[in-house]
Amino acid sequence: MRAARRYRALHPDFARAWAATAPEAARLFVADLDGSPVAAMLMLRHGRRATYHLGWSGPEGRAVSAHHLLLTHAAGWLADRGVTTLDLGTVDSAGNPGLAAFKTGSGARLRPLGGSWLAIPGL
Numbered sequence: 001m002r003a004a005r006r007y008r009a010l011h012p013d014f015a016r017a018w019a020a021t022a023p024e025a026a027r028l029f030v031a032d033l034d035g036s037p038v039a040a041m042l043m044l045r046h047g048r049r050a051t052y053h054l055g056w057s058g059p060e061g062r063a064v065s066a067h068h069l070l071l072t073h074a075a076g077w078l079a080d081r082g083v084t085t086l087d088l089g090t091v092d093s094a095g096n097p098g099l100a101a102f103k104t105g106s107g108a109r110l111r112p113l114g115g116s117w118l119a120i121p122g123l
Helices: 012-021 059-063 066-080 097-105
Strands: 026-033 036-046 049-057 085-086
Touching: 012 026, 012 036, 026 049, 026 059, 026 066, 036 059, 036 066, 049 066, 059 066, 066 085
Parallel strands: 049 085
Antiparallel strands: 026 036, 036 049
């Protein structure tokens, strides 16, 4: 899906390494409908901040706004653990208007930020 929709993301090993190193700092939220997963999102905590690392919603999930429900649950879970800031990532209204609408519709404030990256050999 990442290649087909031209999403840019870190290699999957990044999230695996994060969860292996600090299991309490990675949380996968999954929405089920009639026993089948219809949406999911992975949050990574770092201090009093967290990052929406990745998300997925299938047609059934989009039809019932499952991702919105997951974001609400994730925000509560993060707040209960002292997280005060959640980074939803970049917003690309032209390249992915649906995801941009989801992020801005959450009440997030858009802020121009420069990226900070750490290149870790082997990941």
